[in-house]
Amino acid sequence: MSPLIAPTPATQVIGLIGGLSWKSSAEYYRLINEEVVRRRGGMHSARCLMWSFDFADIEVLQRTDRWDEAAHLMVDAAQRLQRGGADFLVIATNTMHITAPHIEAAVDLPLLHIADTAAAPIKAAGLRRVGLLGTAFTMEGDFYTGRMARQHGLDVIVPAPADRATVHRIIYDELVQGRVVDASRQAYRQVIERLVARGAEAILLGCTEIMLLVGQQDSPVPLYDTTALHASAAVLRALSAGA
Structure with a gap:
């Protein structure tokens, strides 16, 4: 044998x-x-x-x-x-x-x-202020933004309430169901632009489905994909x- x-x-x-x-x-x-x-x-x-x-x-x-x-x-x-x-x-x-x-x-x-693996390259790039996109739970909860602030010294900003609702809805109503909609991509681009206008030096795709919808071409600042x-x-x- x-x-x-x-x-x-x-x-x-x-x-x-x-x-x-x-x-x-x-x-x-x-x-x-x-x-x-x-x-x-x-x-x-x-x-x-x-x-x-x-x-x-x-x-x-x-x-x-x-x-x-x-x-x-x-x-x-x-x-x-x-x-x-x-x-x-x-x-x-x-x-x-x-x-x-x-x-x-x-x-x-x-x-x-996942927050630690996302923070590492952001810090390595010398960036400190990052905009976060994700589910409402991730954007609004301390378990994620708080960890990035306390353990990694990052200043994490999230979209305004109406934009958070849009980002969350698209994740659950579309992306987790395998639907990729051009109008939603444009909505995300606008949310990203507003975060950049508030000083975001990079955008963190803090939901593992978002990368199905947007990529670096949709952002004027570096995107960090937590899935990858x-x-x-x-x-x-x-x-x-x-x-």
Whole structure:
């Protein structure tokens, strides 16, 4: 009998909490594997596990402000990934990082926080004042903007209330359902322009679906895509294990 082929040395298993929505989770999977190929070439791909939610269940809890119940489900997902053999965790969404403290308290695995992976290149570029686009929960909650301010020294500004409502509606009514509408792209461009007028030196796409709608061509200042940054950081961590 031929011996089993050992996995590539010094490669950790990425534990992805996905389905938040499946559209962005598919992007995570694609980006992670493309980055592995870019770094290792050939037929390499990522060693990863994913627990994927039915996002309709999570959306109800978000909309009805039942965050304790949402946290319970997120902890359960993290524990499933830990039992499955993941070496560290990636929450494949910005908004559900609101539950990050619950997960970190409940499992023994490190969590790669999306706000940290987004802040790193912004600081490296010498920028300090950044405009944030995301769900209302992300734009208005302290779990994200507060972390960026306290841990990374960034001045995060968010759109005015009417613009926040527009950004949030487009995410839930269109992007998570796979709809990309030209009029919504123009609406986002206008929101970006107003943030830049208020002094934003860069724009942070703080929702993992927004990159489906807008790109650098839609902004007069640098755009930072949290999906791509988070996925790249996950690969770097996985491949540098034991290095």
